[in-house]
Amino acid sequence: MRTVFYISDGTAITAEILGHAVLSQFDTPFDQITIPFVESVERAREVAEEINSHQSEENLPLVFHSIVDENIREIIAQSNCLAHDFLNTFVAPLEKQLGIKAEPTLHRTHGIANKAYSARIDAINYSLDNDDGITLKNLDDAEIILVGVSRCGKTPSSLYLAMQFGIATANYPFICQDMDALKLPQELKKHKHKIFGLTIDPHRLHDIRSQRRANSQYSSLRQCRLEVKEVEMLYRKERIPYIDTTKYSVEEITAKILDITGHKRTMF
């Protein structure tokens, strides 16, 4: 199997994401190694040796790197590998297009020194404090309120909206009383414009709930079918926008929610 290195003088998260996006277009497995924080020439030489030790007779290792420091970048690029320089490939043309020089600054990509970062941490704390209908007191501060039946994906989606996009997200699980009356609880009604519904295929819900509480009424296919049917009726009746989470990842679910609601992402 071909070895792939993701290397950076920072967290290497950018190098991993780019490398993965590119390699996912090839239907073959790779042996992946990530090496972050290559911050000195000595460390770069060690890493170059590790790269060299991974060449086989037929194959050179692939290297995806995003290295700000020029000296360190040179050492990595000159190892026995097929190097893909993510930063420089795009930075040089941009210097011309923008008419300004790049100022290579380490740790600016995933650093702490900006307002958006505090907004993201605040949003994470908000989403944790307002997970699973723990309290309905703080809904004034919510940007989005996710609703749905138990285990349809509300919590991971809330946290991802907070962590990746900086959106303060509360979530509320519908319980029997809500469904019997087929209406929104009074506290939620006041914030109806912020509400977004999730639904899920009953079979998938049955599988997920069975992992938690096997052979219970809660996890029975009959119960899952009933709850999903009722919740979708409620969404239509109240004209709540909603999506089916069954076939989507949290990245896809949350990107779709923002696309539909028109919220601006605050990533950086």
Add this chain to the structure above:
Amino acid sequence: MRTVFYISDGTAITAEILGHAVLSQFDTPFDQITIPFVESVERAREVAEEINSHQSEENLPLVFHSIVDENIREIIAQSNCLAHDFLNTFVAPLEKQLGIKAEPTLHRTHGIANKAYSARIDAINYSLDNDDGITLKNLDDAEIILVGVSRCGKTPSSLYLAMQFGIATANYPFICQDMDALKLPQELKKHKHKIFGLTIDPHRLHDIRSQRRANSQYSSLRQCRLEVKEVEMLYRKERIPYIDTTKYSVEEITAKILDITGHKRTMF
């Protein structure tokens, strides 16, 4: 201000992260617009018109795109913009290097169809269930146990380790009794090899706690100083590896923890 578009036929998360990494090397502000899920030729034409409407006399908008579909990519690339194609720039050379053709598949980057995705969702659920020392029963299943004083960054770090890297992370806040005895609780001692400590500058801790409970003993600088001093003594006495979170983002903190502990990232 120059307008930047991040465009994709998927979530556009990759385009945003890469675009941001490149632009962070330039010390100038940008007006950023993200357009995900451009999945049809009709939608692509609408987006191309929106791009065209953002050209000013001196400036063409920048476009960073990661578009799998060839027809859609063409339409975007031919709008009046300076286009940067993340995917193709690297895919074409890789086809030669690997000796195999790329098979453009949509939604493979942030899709659900892989084991690593389930591992990440399981890790998120684990980290939520084992946040803030809620229970110490499940520590057998933890890959990492973060410890530290209240509000030093344990919860966001635990969630990020789970969400981004698929690492099941519990966290435990030291309380007065632990600190008085200056030793690890018995339940944690059994799992000492998994424990990683966080510390923080007392002034920063004072600021953070004051936002929660102003003018309390809990948030007083005196109390913060005392707790931080004691927890660092405990780390040294018990030889627990630890890092200071004061100047780092969650991305940096968690990447450092994995680098020090040697845990393998499971991103995709």
